[in-house]
Amino acid sequence: MQTLEQIKDRIAAALPGARLAVIANASPAGQPSLLLDHEHALEAARFLRDAPELRFDYASNATGVDWPERTVKERVKVKKMIDGVEKETEELAERKIPGCLEAVYHLYSMELGHGPLIIRLRTGNRTDRVTLPSLTPVWRSCEFQEREIFDLFGIVFEGHPDLRRILMWDGFEDHPMRKDYAPAASGEAKA
Amino acid sequence: MNEALDSTGGAVPGQRFPRQDAGGCGPDDRVPEGVMLTTVERLYNWGRKNSVWPLQFGLACCAIEMIAASMARFDMARFGAEVFRPSPRQADLMIVSGTVTKKMAPQVVRLYNQMPEPRYVIAMGACAICGGPFRDGYNVLPGIDLYIPVDVYIPGCPPRPEALLEGLIALQKKIAGQPLTGAGRPRHLDADAPGAFPVPEYGAHDLVGPQLPAAPDA
Ligand code: SF4
Ligand code: SF4
Numbered sequence: 388m389q390t391l392e393q394i395k396d397r398i399a400a401a402l403p404g405a406r407l408a409v410i411a412n413a414s415p416a417g418q419p420s421l422l423l424d425h426e427h428a429l430e431a432a433r434f435l436r437d438a439p440e441l442r443f444d445y446a447s448n449a450t451g452v453d454w455p456e457r458t459v460k461e462r463v464k465v466k467k468m469i470d471g472v473e474k475e476t477e478e479l480a481e482r483k484i485p486g487c488l489e490a491v492y493h494l495y496s497m498e499l500g501h502g503p504l505i506i507r508l509r510t511g512n513r514t515d516r517v518t519l520p521s522l523t524p525v526w527r528s529c530e531f532q533e534r535e536i537f538d539l540f541g542i543v544f545e546g547h548p549d550l551r552r553i554l555m556w557d558g559f560e561d562h563p564m565r566k567d568y569a570p571a572a573s574g575e576a577k578a
Numbered sequence: 579m580n581e582a583l584d585s586t587g588g589a590v591p592g593q594r595f596p597r598q599d600a601g602g603c604g605p606d607d608r609v610p611e612g613v614m615l616t617t618v619e620r621l622y623n624w625g626r627k628n629s630v631w632p633l634q635f636g637l638a639c640c641a642i643e644m645i646a647a648s649m650a651r652f653d654m655a656r657f658g659a660e661v662f663r664p665s666p667r668q669a670d671l672m673i674v675s676g677t678v679t680k681k682m683a684p685q686v687v688r689l690y691n692q693m694p695e696p697r698y699v700i701a702m703g704a705c706a707i708c709g710g711p712f713r714d715g716y717n718v719l720p721g722i723d724l725y726i727p728v729d730v731y732i733p734g735c736p737p738r739p740e741a742l743l744e745g746l747i748a749l750q751k752k753i754a755g756q757p758l759t760g761a762g763r764p765r766h767l768d769a770d771a772p773g774a775f776p777v778p779e780y781g782a783h784d785l786v787g788p789q790l791p792a793a794p795d796a
Contacts, residue, residue, distance in 0.1 A: 555717060556681050556780040563716035570716050571784030 388501035391419050394441065401434050402427050410507065420491070420505035425520055428508055429546070432525040435494060435504065443494040443504055446526035449533055451540035453565045455513070456486035486513045488542050492522060492529070510542060513565075521547035539564035619758045626670075626696065627658075627753040630746070633669035633689065634662035638676025640703035640736040647739035657746055666692035671749070672726075673742075677705035677712055678719040680785050684777050690726045691774045695766030698753070700745050701728045704735045711735065724789045726775055 389397075395407050398421075405427035410420045423431050435443040463480045466473055488510040495502030510517045521544035523529045533544045534553040541562035544550055552559060561568055636644055648654045648662060663669040666689045678686055690699065701722055704710030709720035722728065729752060732745040756764050765771035778785040 554681070558780055558782065560782040561716075568716065570714065 388496075388499075388504075389440070391421060391504070394435075394504065395421055397438065397441070398431050398434060401438075402430055405431060407431075418503075418505060420507050422507045422509065425508065425518075428520045429522065429525065432506075432522050435506075436525055440499075442496045442498045443502065445495045445497050445502075446492050446522070446528050447495055447503070448493040449522070449529045449536065450491050451536040451542060451564065452489040452491060453513070453540055454484075454487050454489060455566050457484050458482065459484060487511065488513055488517055488540055490519055490533070490536055490542055490544075492526075494526075513541075517541055518543045518545050520545055521550075523547050538562070541565065620754075622758065623754045623756060627750040629661075630657075630659045630671045630698070630749065630753075631661045631663050631669050632659060632671040632673050633666055633693065634664050635689070636675045637678060637682065637686075638705060640675040640705065643736045643739055644673055644675040644702060644742060647742045652739040652743060654743065654746065657743065657750065659746055666690075667694060669693050670696065671698045671700065673700045673702050674706040674722045674728075675702040677710065678722050679717045680719050681717060681780075683719045683722070683725060683785060684779065686722065687725045687775055687777045691777070695773070696753075696764045698729045698749055699726055700730045700732060700742075700749060702732045702734075702742060702745070703737055704733060707731050707733065719785075725778060727790065 391409055395409060399405060399407060406424040408422040410422050412418050412420065435441050458481050460479050460481055462477045464475055465478050467476050468474075469476075490508045492506045493502075494504040494506065508519045510519060519542055521529070521533055523533055523544070524546060530548065531553060533542075533547055534549070534551060536542050537544060537547075537550055538552040538554050539562055551557065555561075555563070563570070636642075646652060648660055654660045659671070666672075670693070672686075672690055672693065674686065690697070699722070701707045705712065705718070706722050709715070709718045712718040713720050719725075730745045730749045732741050734741055737745075753764075756762065758764075758767055765773075775790075776788045778787040778789075780786075
């Protein structure tokens with residue numbers, strides 16, 4: 388299989404204007420992934436599936452990730468006047484990282500026997516910009532899994548043929564896999 | 579009682595039961611003819627406890643043990659409970675064998691409501707009793723006894739088939755001990771006992787609807 392950088396370059400060449408980014412993975416798994424933009428995601432997915440030397444014909448898994456807003460503390464270098472002399476010192480600064488929801492797809496090629504290739508899509512935020520393009524038109528196996536992501540994380544997949552809740556009942560309003568979900572206290576009276 | 583007779587029908591020397599034509603007319607003498615003295619209550623309950631037909635359904639891993647209990651090795655047929663019925667209308671016993679999700683709970687209560695009295699419930703395994711390992715999950719009911727009355731609780735995750743048989747025997751003892759009149763009589767002989775239990779409804783965040791009061795501590 389080609390490296391992720393090579394695959395990224397191929398997509399960029401095939402779809403001019405596509406915004407792509409390689410997301411590093413510092414964990415022991417060390418599996419980097421490819422972030423796609425909303426406008427080109429569907430075309431990029433088609434390209435990954437159909438390009439003769441890639442042929443990612445099988446999406447084995449689609450799942451969601453919730454990234455709540457978080458603040459990180461970083462050391463930043465600042466220039467300061469100390470005793471009339473300008474000096475460079477280090478200071479602790481807080482930086483806010485806005486929250487988002489993420490859909491992650493694991494792709495394999497049955498035909499060429501390679502994979503996985505991991506691609507990601509990110510929503511604008513966790514509240515009102517939660518729409519992503521559905522990849523079900525490209526990989527049929529994503530149908531139920533995108534429904535599950537919709538159900539449990541609340542990502543709305545545009546272009547999905549049948550976007551309904553799959554585990555919880557219709558009329559349920561929460562998204563239980565979100566990190567700020569508080570379970571209902573059913574049976575509290577009994578405890 | 580035929581053991582008291584030899585193969586030709588003659589009395590075995592030294593055995594207690596004389597043959598029918600051997601004379602005597604007291605009640606004990608007629609035992610070999612198959613006459614027994616008992617009460618209606620005992621006979622009625624004896625029949626009920628030895629033909630407990632379970633409803634055929636399973637909810638999770640515990641159901642696998644229930645299936646094993648019904649098969650040849652553990653053989654629930656020895657206790658008259660092998661006739662798993664596919665219809666609640668023909669079942670006497672609901673074995674809640676496994677995790678009850680909130681999405682499944684209304685169906686379980688509805689099935690229970692469709693069973694005719696006298697009917698009994700065994701909560702098999704930690705999940706059916708209290709939600710088990712998934713108690714804090716977003717979609718797991720913390721115990722089926724929130725909505726239907728449970729007669730026997732069998733702890734375990736999962737309980738082995740022997741434990742299910744033990745639970746069944748406990749249920750049989752309970753049935754055998756039920757008086758047919760007065761307090762403690764089975765629900766089908768109590769005109770005031772509730773027949774249908776409220777089916778919980780799907781709400782926006784959880785099941786909604788009335789729950790049963792907590793069972794008194796045994
Ligand atoms: S018992 Fe285990 S292996 Fe078998 S179906 Fe269930 S999860 Fe899969
Ligand atoms: S009690 Fe254990 S074995 Fe039984 S259904 Fe629950 S998790 Fe499965």
